[in-house]
Structures are given as structure tokens and as C-alpha cells.
Amino acid sequence: MPCIRAAAGVGTVEETLLRKTSDTCVAENKSALEIFTYPDKPSGLRLVQNNRADLMLTDGGFVGAQAKTQPGVFAQAFSIKTDFKVGPGVAKTMPQLRDALADVLRTLESDGTMQGLMAKYGIDSTLMLPVESFTQ
Secondary structure (H helix, E strand, O other), rough: OOOOOOEEOOOOOOHHHHHHHHHHHOOOOOOOOOOEEEEEEEHHHHHHHHHOOEEEEHHHHHHHHHHHHHOOOOOOOOOOOOOOOEEEEEEEEOHHHHHHHHHHHHHHHHHHHHHHHHHHHHOOOHHOOOOOOOOO
């Protein structure tokens, strides 16, 4: 019997983390995790709702919103704070659009709108990084 049935998006950092965790379980003579992957978040939710997975490892914002809107079904068990940068991707050929989006996001951050939206949807505002514009 697996130590736990876990779900993660296919090809995500969460899938990698679950596979590394499973390897650690096996190295410690424990059962391997039973890992399910899903192509999109609604599919992952259904794995938990239909008792095919015990947990869904995904981003904290999404989980917080699900726990808030479906408290009888989902709960946020823990969070892992990272320095991952999340935001809109803009073509390098469109620096004006990138700068305009960054300006709007900075305004929403500075006037408290972003924090209010995070609270409304059950997202832990301490996970928010300051808005910054960058290219890679």
C-alpha cells in the first residue's frame, strides 16, 4: 500500500518534488508515493474529490481559493515559500506593454487592491513578492 496518493500537474516542479519525496520514502524502506499527474487543475481537483488522490500539490493561490470556496472538500495543509516569479509573459518585442502592465500591477499593489483580492480569494498575502519588471 502506498504511503500516500498524491497528484501534481504533469511536468511541473510539484511533480518533480513528489517524485523526489517518493525516492526518499523508498530509501528509508517506506512505501513509494503513488503519484498521479493531471493535464489541468480541474482534473487534479477531481482526483481528490473522487478519492483517487489524497492530496494535490499545486500553487498556494489556487489552493487557498479552493479551500475558501469549497471548505467542506479542500483544506490548505501547508505552503512552501519560494522565490518563483509568477506573472504575465510579454514578448521581448513589446517593452511598452511590459512596462504598462508593471505600472498597473505596482498601482494595484501600492493602493492595497492586490492584497484585498488575495484576501478575497483566500491567498496568503505573505507569499506575495514585490512587483518587478524583468526580462530573461
